[in-house]
Amino acid sequence: MPFGLKSVLLGGCCCLVFWAGCGDVPVPTALEVQSWTFQDTSGLWRTADVPGSIHTDLLVHNLLPNPFADQSELDVQWVENRDWTYRTVLHSPPDDGEWALEFAGLDTYAEVEVNGVGVLSANNMHRTWRIPEADLSLAGYDTLVVRLLSPIRMGQAALDGSPWPVPASNEAKPIGRQTSAVTRKAMYHYGWDWGPRLATSGIWKPVRWVRTDLELPPFRLMVESADTAMANCRVRWERPVSDITARLQKDGQDVAMQWVRIDSVTHQFTVAHPDLWWPNGMGDQPLYQLLLSGSDGQRANWRFGIRTLAWNRAPDAHGHAMQCVVNGVPVQARGANVIPPDFFPVRAETRWRRVIEDAVAAHMNMVRLWGGAHYGDERLYDLCDEWGILVWQDFMNACAMVPGDAAWRANFLAEAEQQVRRLRNRTSLAIWAGNNESEKAWRDWGWQDMYGLHGADSAAVARAYQVVFEAALPELVARLEGGEYQPSSPHHLDLEQPKASGDQHDWGVWFGKTGFEYYTDEAGRFASEFGLQSLPDRRTLQEVGVQDWTDATLQFRQRCTMDWLEPGFDGWDMMRHYAAMYFADPEAVDVANWTGGDRLAAWTYMSQLTQAEGLRQAVERHRCSQGRTSGSLYWQLDDVWPTVSWSTVDHAGRWKLAHHAVRHANQPVRIVPDRSASSWMALNAGPDPVRGTLTWAHLSLTGDTLTSGQRALDVSAFSEARLSFMPWSQEALCAWSWRNETGQIVDEGIFFPRPVSQVDWPASSVRVEPTGDGVMLKTGAPTAGVWLRAEHAGRFEDNGFLLLPHCPKRLRFLDPDGAPADPGLVRVTHFAEVQSALKPSI
Incomplete structure (x- = not known):
C-alpha cells in the first residue's frame, strides 16, 4: 500500500504516525513528539507549540505585545538576549526496528538532554539532527529537554573569537555587534530594510521518532533525455543496493516502464510516450509517482515530472547567454523574489500557498528563494512542482562574508549537503546560487574601509569566502549531482563587462535614481533583482495601528536609508522622486481639494501607480530585448510583516496595483510595446500557435479615433514577431485586441508612450x-x-x-x-x- 497517516495515542502522548506499506501489514515509520511546555521568565511552565518559536509562544500566553503592531518591535528586543527552555515527556518508540530521534529544525543554539544527560549540541537552524535510539538511555517514560541559548550571546562569543571582523552590513546593529554572519540562522531575523529585528529562538520544525531501517539510501533521480516519444531516466544510489523493485504511477494508475539494474548503485528506466512537465504558461505539469521497494521492507515514494532542464551560458552576440532551457525550449523567466510570507516560520508555512497562487495568477514561471531567509518546507516545493514554478534556490547567506574557521565551514557544508540531498530531485528546482550579493558587496560596497580590513586581513576574508563558495560548495553540488550552481547572485564571468554575462541585480532604478529607460539601456542577461517601493493597502496598515500619514508607526516602517545620496535621504524621498517623474509628488496633492482621500491615500495611490508602471516597463522591456535579457525576477512578491516595501502583495495578501501590472506584462500571449524601437512585438510563450486577427486604433486624449487598422496575425508556439505594420505614435493612445480563429480574445490592451505626468x-x-x-x-x-x-x-x-x-x-x-x-x-x-x-x- 502507498503511504498514509493515522493518529494514535501512545502512553497518553498523541503522536502522528506515518505508515509504510509492507505487504498487507502497516508499519509505522514516524512518531511525532508532542505535548511540549516552555518556561517563562517567572519560572512557570506553560504550554508550547512545536513547531513554533519563543516569540509566538509568548504571544499565545499574552506575555509579549504584538511585535507587528505600533512600534512594539522595540519593546520585545529583550527576548533575543535570554535563554529559553522547552521540555516534554519522551515515550520510547515501538520495539520493532531501528529508530532515531529527529529534530527537523532547532533555532539555533540548542542543548538537548534526555533524563538530564546531554545528547546533542546544535548550532544551525538550517540542519536536521538525528540521534539513534541506541545512543539514548531510555526507561520508556523519559524527560526530553531542549535549552535554547541566546543567539546574540552565542554569536557575540563567536564574533569576538574571530581574528578579523566579518562584514554583515544589513544587520541592524553597529559594527562589532553584527553577529548574523557567524551564526547559522535566518539572517533577516537580525533586521533588514523591509523587516523588523526579532532574533527569535525555538523548535521551529517537528521533533519525531523516525524508523531508519525502513529507509532506502539517498538517491538522485535524473531525467537524462525526454521527448513525447520516450523518456530515459536514471536512479543513482549513494550506497550499493540490491533487489530494488519499482513501480511507476500517474494519477493513481500504473504506467508501463522498463526498470533495469545497471550496477550496484545505478538503475535506469524508460517511459514510452511520456507526458512532459513544463513551466507555467508553457504547457501542463503532469506528475508521476516512482514507488521503490527493497527486499527488507524499505520504501521510498517520489513524485516528479518528466522534463529536462539545462542552462545555456554559451557565447552569443551580447556576450554569454544566461537562459534556462526546459525540454529543449528556451524559457523567458518571468517572476519575482520571495521572502518568508510571515516573519515567524511556523506562521509562514500556512501562507506559502497564497504566495505561489499569487505567482501563478500573475503568469509567473520562476521564483527566487532569497538567501537571507531559510530553505522552504516540503509543501512549498510541492506547490512549485504542481503549478510549474521553477525555483531559483539561494543557499542561506546574504550580504555578508563568512568566518574563516574550519568548524563554521564544516557546519555550513553539512547544512548544504542536507539541503542539496533534500531538493535535488525536485522537478521545479532550476539553479543554486551560493549566496545573495556577498560577492558584489565585497567588490563594490566599500567593506574594506568600513570594517578596517586591509592587507593580510582583507586577503584572509576574501580567501575564506573563496574556499566556501568557489571551491567547497561547487564541489559538493557536483558530487551530489545537485544541478546548476553559481557562486553568488549576482555573478558574472567578466567583471569588466557585468552586463554581458550572468545575472544582474538592477538597482539603477531606485538606488540610482535613473528613469525606467534604464531597463533597456542597461539591460543585462538575466535580471534577478529590480524594484520600487510602495505603501500597502490602508487596511493592512490600520491592522497594526496606522491611521494616517503622520503616525509614527508608519514612519517607523521605512527602513530604506540612502545617506550616500544625501544625508537623511530615504525610501520616502525616493518614492517622491519617481512619483513626480511619472505621476505626481504625493506631497504636492492638495488633499483638502482632492476627492480621493487624505495624505495617506495620496501616498498610497501615487506610490502604487509608480511601482506598477516601473515593474510593467521593466518586464516589457526585458521581453522585447530579443534574447539579450532572458529573465525578469523583480524584488519582491511578498512581505514578512505589514510594512512599506518593494512587495507587490502586502502581508495581509492584498494585491497592490503593481501585481495587476505584472500580471498583464507576464501574459504568455501578449502584444508588447518595444519602447526602444518605437514599434510593437507579438509574443507567444505558450505551447500552441496563435492564429487570428489583430485590430487596433489610435485615439486622441478626448477619445476620438485618429487611425485604425486590422491585420491577420499568426505567431508560432514559443516565438515572437515584430509588428512592422502597426503604427506608433508619441501623442496618441493605442488600443488593440488580438482574437484567435474562434473569435476569442487572447490579448487586449491600451498603451500611451509618454509619462502620465506629462499629459x-x-x-x-x-x-x-x-x-x-x-x-x-x-x-x-x-x-x-x-x-x-x-x-x-x-x-x-x-x-x-x-x-x-x-x-x-x-x-x-x-x-x-x-x-x-x-x-x-x-x-x-x-x-x-x-x-x-x-x-x-x-
Whole structure:
C-alpha cells in the first residue's frame, strides 16, 4: 500500500504516525513528539507549540505585545538576549526496528538532554539532527529537554573569537555587534530594510521518532533525455543496493516502464510516450509517482515530472547567454523574489500557498528563494512542482562574508549537503546560487574601509569566502549531482563587462535614481533583482495601528536609508522622486481639494501607480530585448510583516496595483510595446500557435479615433514577431485586441508612450454599475490610473488601468478564496482628479 497517516495515542502522548506499506501489514515509520511546555521568565511552565518559536509562544500566553503592531518591535528586543527552555515527556518508540530521534529544525543554539544527560549540541537552524535510539538511555517514560541559548550571546562569543571582523552590513546593529554572519540562522531575523529585528529562538520544525531501517539510501533521480516519444531516466544510489523493485504511477494508475539494474548503485528506466512537465504558461505539469521497494521492507515514494532542464551560458552576440532551457525550449523567466510570507516560520508555512497562487495568477514561471531567509518546507516545493514554478534556490547567506574557521565551514557544508540531498530531485528546482550579493558587496560596497580590513586581513576574508563558495560548495553540488550552481547572485564571468554575462541585480532604478529607460539601456542577461517601493493597502496598515500619514508607526516602517545620496535621504524621498517623474509628488496633492482621500491615500495611490508602471516597463522591456535579457525576477512578491516595501502583495495578501501590472506584462500571449524601437512585438510563450486577427486604433486624449487598422496575425508556439505594420505614435493612445480563429480574445490592451505626468488629462467621471459579482465601469473621456477600492475583503480582477470612452469594462470581484463575490460599496479614484488638486508648486 502507498503511504498514509493515522493518529494514535501512545502512553497518553498523541503522536502522528506515518505508515509504510509492507505487504498487507502497516508499519509505522514516524512518531511525532508532542505535548511540549516552555518556561517563562517567572519560572512557570506553560504550554508550547512545536513547531513554533519563543516569540509566538509568548504571544499565545499574552506575555509579549504584538511585535507587528505600533512600534512594539522595540519593546520585545529583550527576548533575543535570554535563554529559553522547552521540555516534554519522551515515550520510547515501538520495539520493532531501528529508530532515531529527529529534530527537523532547532533555532539555533540548542542543548538537548534526555533524563538530564546531554545528547546533542546544535548550532544551525538550517540542519536536521538525528540521534539513534541506541545512543539514548531510555526507561520508556523519559524527560526530553531542549535549552535554547541566546543567539546574540552565542554569536557575540563567536564574533569576538574571530581574528578579523566579518562584514554583515544589513544587520541592524553597529559594527562589532553584527553577529548574523557567524551564526547559522535566518539572517533577516537580525533586521533588514523591509523587516523588523526579532532574533527569535525555538523548535521551529517537528521533533519525531523516525524508523531508519525502513529507509532506502539517498538517491538522485535524473531525467537524462525526454521527448513525447520516450523518456530515459536514471536512479543513482549513494550506497550499493540490491533487489530494488519499482513501480511507476500517474494519477493513481500504473504506467508501463522498463526498470533495469545497471550496477550496484545505478538503475535506469524508460517511459514510452511520456507526458512532459513544463513551466507555467508553457504547457501542463503532469506528475508521476516512482514507488521503490527493497527486499527488507524499505520504501521510498517520489513524485516528479518528466522534463529536462539545462542552462545555456554559451557565447552569443551580447556576450554569454544566461537562459534556462526546459525540454529543449528556451524559457523567458518571468517572476519575482520571495521572502518568508510571515516573519515567524511556523506562521509562514500556512501562507506559502497564497504566495505561489499569487505567482501563478500573475503568469509567473520562476521564483527566487532569497538567501537571507531559510530553505522552504516540503509543501512549498510541492506547490512549485504542481503549478510549474521553477525555483531559483539561494543557499542561506546574504550580504555578508563568512568566518574563516574550519568548524563554521564544516557546519555550513553539512547544512548544504542536507539541503542539496533534500531538493535535488525536485522537478521545479532550476539553479543554486551560493549566496545573495556577498560577492558584489565585497567588490563594490566599500567593506574594506568600513570594517578596517586591509592587507593580510582583507586577503584572509576574501580567501575564506573563496574556499566556501568557489571551491567547497561547487564541489559538493557536483558530487551530489545537485544541478546548476553559481557562486553568488549576482555573478558574472567578466567583471569588466557585468552586463554581458550572468545575472544582474538592477538597482539603477531606485538606488540610482535613473528613469525606467534604464531597463533597456542597461539591460543585462538575466535580471534577478529590480524594484520600487510602495505603501500597502490602508487596511493592512490600520491592522497594526496606522491611521494616517503622520503616525509614527508608519514612519517607523521605512527602513530604506540612502545617506550616500544625501544625508537623511530615504525610501520616502525616493518614492517622491519617481512619483513626480511619472505621476505626481504625493506631497504636492492638495488633499483638502482632492476627492480621493487624505495624505495617506495620496501616498498610497501615487506610490502604487509608480511601482506598477516601473515593474510593467521593466518586464516589457526585458521581453522585447530579443534574447539579450532572458529573465525578469523583480524584488519582491511578498512581505514578512505589514510594512512599506518593494512587495507587490502586502502581508495581509492584498494585491497592490503593481501585481495587476505584472500580471498583464507576464501574459504568455501578449502584444508588447518595444519602447526602444518605437514599434510593437507579438509574443507567444505558450505551447500552441496563435492564429487570428489583430485590430487596433489610435485615439486622441478626448477619445476620438485618429487611425485604425486590422491585420491577420499568426505567431508560432514559443516565438515572437515584430509588428512592422502597426503604427506608433508619441501623442496618441493605442488600443488593440488580438482574437484567435474562434473569435476569442487572447490579448487586449491600451498603451500611451509618454509619462502620465506629462499629459493634461481631461476631466472625467467614472460610472460604477454593480453586477452582483463585480462592477461595470463607464467613462466619457480617457481616464488614467483607475483605482478601485471595495468595501468587502477581496480584489478586483484588474486595477490601476486606463479606461476609454465607449468601451465599458466589466470586472469581477474575487473574495479571499478566489470566488466571485459582491464587492459592496466601491470607491473610484483616477489620475485626473489628482492633477486637478495639485498645488501650484512645492
